[in-house]
Amino acid sequence: MANPPSFYETPAPPGLKGIKAWLLTHDHKRLGLMYLWAILFWFVIALCVGFLLRIELATMGPTIMSARVYNSAFTLHGVIMIFLFIIPAIPAIFGNFFLPIQLGTDDVFFPRLNLLSWYLYMLGGMLAIVSLFSSGGFPDTGWTFYVPFSVGTKHNVPMTVFAAFILGMSSMLTGLNFITTVHRKRDPKMGWMQIPLFTWSLYATAWVQLLATPVISITLLLVIVERVFQVGLFDPAKGGDPILYQHLFWMYSHPAVYVMILPGMGVISEVIPTFSRKAIFGYKAIVVSSMGIAIAGSLVWAHHMYTSGMSDTAVFVFSLLTFLVAIPTAVKVFSWVSTLYKASIEMTPPLLLSLVFIYLFSVGGLTGLVLGAAGPDIHVHDTHFVVAHFHFTMFGGTGFAFFAALHYWWPKMFGILYNFRVAYIATTLTTVGFMFHYVPMFILGLQGMPRRYYDYLPQYAQGNMLAAVGGVLLFFGVMLMLANLMLSFRQRKTASANPWGGCTLEWTVPSPPPLHNFVTEPVIKDYPYDFSDVIAQIETEAKVEQGKPD
Amino acid sequence: MKHQDDQTGIRIGMWLFLYTEIILFGGLFVLYAVYFHDYPKEFAEGGKELNRIIGSLNTCILLISSFTVAASITAIRQECKRLSLALLAISFGCGLLFLINKYFEWGHKFAHGIYPNAPELINGPPGRNIFFGLYYVITGLHGLHVIIGMTLLAISFVLIWQNSVTGQRYAFLENSGLYWHLVDLIWIFVFPLFYLVL
Amino acid sequence: MKENEQHILSYKTLALVLAALLVLTGLTIGVSYVHMGILNVPIALAIASTKVSFVLLYFMHLKFEGRAIKISFLCTICFLAIMISFTFWDVAYR
Numbered sequence: 033m034a035n036p037p038s039f040y041e042t043p044a045p046p047g048l049k050g051i052k053a054w055l056l057t058h059d060h061k062r063l064g065l066m067y068l069w070a071i072l073f074w075f076v077i078a079l080c081v082g083f084l085l086r087i088e089l090a091t092m093g094p095t096i097m098s099a100r101v102y103n104s105a106f107t108l109h110g111v112i113m114i115f116l117f118i119i120p121a122i123p124a125i126f127g128n129f130f131l132p133i134q135l136g137t138d139d140v141f142f143p144r145l146n147l148l149s150w151y152l153y154m155l156g157g158m159l160a161i162v163s164l165f166s167s168g169g170f171p172d173t174g175w176t177f178y179v180p181f182s183v184g185t186k187h188n189v190p191m192t193v194f195a196a197f198i199l200g201m202s203s204m205l206t207g208l209n210f211i212t213t214v215h216r217k218r219d220p221k222m223g224w225m226q227i228p229l230f231t232w233s234l235y236a237t238a239w240v241q242l243l244a245t246p247v248i249s250i251t252l253l254l255v256i257v258e259r260v261f262q263v264g265l266f267d268p269a270k271g272g273d274p275i276l277y278q279h280l281f282w283m284y285s286h287p288a289v290y291v292m293i294l295p296g297m298g299v300i301s302e303v304i305p306t307f308s309r310k311a312i313f314g315y316k317a318i319v320v321s322s323m324g325i326a327i328a329g330s331l332v333w334a335h336h337m338y339t340s341g342m343s344d345t346a347v348f349v350f351s352l353l354t355f356l357v358a359i360p361t362a363v364k365v366f367s368w369v370s371t372l373y374k375a376s377i378e379m380t381p382p383l384l385l386s387l388v389f390i391y392l393f394s395v396g397g398l399t400g401l402v403l404g405a406a407g408p409d410i411h412v413h414d415t416h417f418v419v420a421h422f423h424f425t426m427f428g429g430t431g432f433a434f435f436a437a438l439h440y441w442w443p444k445m446f447g448i449l450y451n452f453r454v455a456y457i458a459t460t461l462t463t464v465g466f467m468f469h470y471v472p473m474f475i476l477g478l479q480g481m482p483r484r485y486y487d488y489l490p491q492y493a494q495g496n497m498l499a500a501v502g503g504v505l506l507f508f509g510v511m512l513m514l515a516n517l518m519l520s521f522r523q524r525k526t527a528s529a530n531p532w533g534g535c536t537l538e539w540t541v542p543s544p545p546p547l548h549n550f551v552t553e554p555v556i557k558d559y560p561y562d563f564s565d566v567i568a569q570i571e572t573e574a575k576v577e578q579g580k581p582d
Numbered sequence: 583m584k585h586q587d588d589q590t591g592i593r594i595g596m597w598l599f600l601y602t603e604i605i606l607f608g609g610l611f612v613l614y615a616v617y618f619h620d621y622p623k624e625f626a627e628g629g630k631e632l633n634r635i636i637g638s639l640n641t642c643i644l645l646i647s648s649f650t651v652a653a654s655i656t657a658i659r660q661e662c663k664r665l666s667l668a669l670l671a672i673s674f675g676c677g678l679l680f681l682i683n684k685y686f687e688w689g690h691k692f693a694h695g696i697y698p699n700a701p702e703l704i705n706g707p708p709g710r711n712i713f714f715g716l717y718y719v720i721t722g723l724h725g726l727h728v729i730i731g732m733t734l735l736a737i738s739f740v741l742i743w744q745n746s747v748t749g750q751r752y753a754f755l756e757n758s759g760l761y762w763h764l765v766d767l768i769w770i771f772v773f774p775l776f777y778l779v780l
Numbered sequence: 781m782k783e784n785e786q787h788i789l790s791y792k793t794l795a796l797v798l799a800a801l802l803v804l805t806g807l808t809i810g811v812s813y814v815h816m817g818i819l820n821v822p823i824a825l826a827i828a829s830t831k832v833s834f835v836l837l838y839f840m841h842l843k844f845e846g847r848a849i850k851i852s853f854l855c856t857i858c859f860l861a862i863m864i865s866f867t868f869w870d871v872a873y874r
Contacts, residue, residue, distance in 0.1 A: 263699065763840045
């Protein structure tokens with residue numbers, strides 16, 4: 033069957049040529065790819081900054097940068113990684129590309145708004161770059177912009193804060209678009225319990241994006257207002273309460289960690305059943321736990337503030353509530369592992385990355401309990417233990433889910449396959465580097481080494497050296513992984529429509545998909561993870577192979 | 583189904599946007615609640631310093647403008663273009679009136695040395711500074727929303743004039759109306775919280 | 781699409797709502813002159829909430845919307861309530 037022209041050959045709206053076909057497009061797939069390149073750009077920059085930070089900490093005293101540069105560098109690393117990479121990464125790239133296809137429709141509900149979100153994202157990124165070189169230099173406050181320091185420092189806080197504000201708007205509008213799309217553009221034959229889990233996770237995420245992001249918008253606006261007009265709303269000398277800033281900040285930023293991790297969990301929920309050739313264990317439980325995480329995640333923000341002078345009652349209540357989040361999270365982990373049990377597993381790079389995800393994320397989650405419990409938190413608060421914990425969840429979790437998504441959907445997005453061998457090597461290198469990089473930080477943290485410090489005492493030298501070695505491995509592992517994907521453009525090993533044997537709707541359309549995604553009317557299965565067709569096809573192929581005349 | 587025809591979907595999108603606006607102001611109301619709890623006396627005294635008459639007048643103005651916007655949607659749907667235009671013009675005028683009142687109210691306060699970071703506020707009791715700080719931030723952000731809402735009403739006016747918005751296709755007018763009502767909603771809470779605290 | 785056929789509100793209904801809103805505004809101003817100690821704030825907020833409900837239900841025709849909008853609106857209000865009330869775990873017990 034001759035494939036219809038792919039979306040690369042058909043601009044939307046029609047008639048646009050060259051670069052305009054990209055910059056003015058309404059096509060969710062093109063927008064997804066435009067996000068992909070922009071986000072990868074930021075990821076690599078922030079990765080390099082993180083690498084330099086680790087090199088700086090490798091030995092005591094000044095190594096490669098001054099203390100002042102170090103303060104700006106860790107802020108830069110945090111701001112880029114959080115606002116320009118992790119929050120938009122999976123929803124904006126893979127959500128844009130695959131959410132409409134998984135719902136059996138041709139685009140998101142508001143295509144032009146989608147384009148606007150992309151421009152807002154780019155504008156936010158531009159402002160971040162400009163604030164690097166403008167008067168005062170990049171903020172040295174850390175990505176949390178805590179008052180009173182963020183109001184008092186001479187560095188250029190307002191512009192960076194405004195960049196984060198714009199990026200928040202972009203994220204909010206993406207969420208708005210996804211919710212409306214799920215409600216109104218879903219294939220009419222598709223019921224709520226027939227929606228693939230990746231789309232479900234994006235739906236839950238979108239609600240958090242929508243309801244939590246305005247809180248950070250107003251908080252960041254207040255920082256600007258404070259700097260310009262000096263009203264004193266957070267200034268104790270003028271009657272204000274600085275802890276309220278932290279309340280407002282974490283009211284968004286704690287739910288935001290679920291904006292970061294939920295789509296990653298969605299990716300894993302797609303990859304695991306596909307390579308297990310088996311219906312996912314507990315489909316409904318995963319759906320409910322996604323919504324459960326979104327809800328429970330909105331109730332626990334103040335667990336970031338145990339040592340900031342909050343009332344003891346609040347410490348007690350928020351510590352208790354924090355443990356609630358562990359329940360839906362554990363439901364997911366158990367469901368993935370149960371799916372793998374007695375499955376006919378086929379090893380591929382995305383599956384390997386997903387397995388690493390489960391392991392690293394579980395460690396991240398369990399160390400989160402140490403921090404969530406008020407008692408031990410007093411000991412490890414603001415130490416390297418926290419740094420290790422959130423890198424285990426955010427990098428080991430979302431980061432690896434992002435890599436898994438890249439490897440899983442790469443053939444669908446570009447119609448080409450990459451080199452598996454190199455992908456395995458890169459994954460292994462990254463994982464080993466990751467462990468050497470972050471496990472020493474847990475120990476350093478327990479021994480009392482604070483985070484965000486430029487220098488340290490001699491007793492921490494060994495751990496920091498080890499972490500630096502791990503950092504080097506990690507850095508080159510990730511670089512190798514990305515290089516392998518880039519090289520696939522030169523090898524051009526064509527991928528079929530369904531190279532993995534997946535059974536959600538995106539695998540029923542050509543790779544890369546045509547402009548309107550579906551050539552024929554999509555067939556909605558009663559259950560999205562029904563692998564009987566895929567297995568039947570594999571068996572026929574095997575029979576043909578066996579029956580071949582020798 | 584072409585989604586341009588899916589009015590329900592467009593309305594859902596608009597409502598989702600309104601939620602973000604509600605939460606945006608919600609952040610400020612968190613601050614209000616906490617500081618009111620901390621400084622009940624200063625807030626009551628500060629409330630007495632605000633001009634209750636202008637506040638009440640502005641409340642009525644916004645309520646009436648909300649009514650005229652809602653009525654203008656009814657009018658356009660019954661294909662009464664001129665009535666719809668007239669009602670929109672009244673709403674726009676009400677918005678303008680509101681801003682003028684606000685201008686005089688703020689100007690009056692400024693003249694008495696009550697403005698953000700003014701020596702009179704900073705050297706006075708901390709609760710009073712916070713009350714007026716919040717007053718300026720919340721009414722300022724609200725005023726900004728009034729201006730955005732008026733812009734949307736003006737665009738709707740032009741679109742009706744050009745027959746781009748008609749009894750069949752009125753999503754833009756409806757969404758502008760929803761936005762305008764939201765501005766009204768916020769004010770309904772701002773009014774008793776600032777002008778009538780006791 | 782049947783569900784797109786939206787209810788048209790009559791001028792009379794709208795005018796009645798406006799009248800109710802203006803009366804409530806008068807009431808809230810009047811009540812503010814009466815000292816009731818601790819009850820003043822709850823009463824002022826109750827009246828404001830009633831007014832807001834009128835605007836929402838009729839002017840913004842929430843009354844005639846589908847389930848999706850109604851439920852999600854309530855969720856938003858719940859989230860707002862959580863934002864304010866949970867902060868008081870801290871503030872009220874300091």
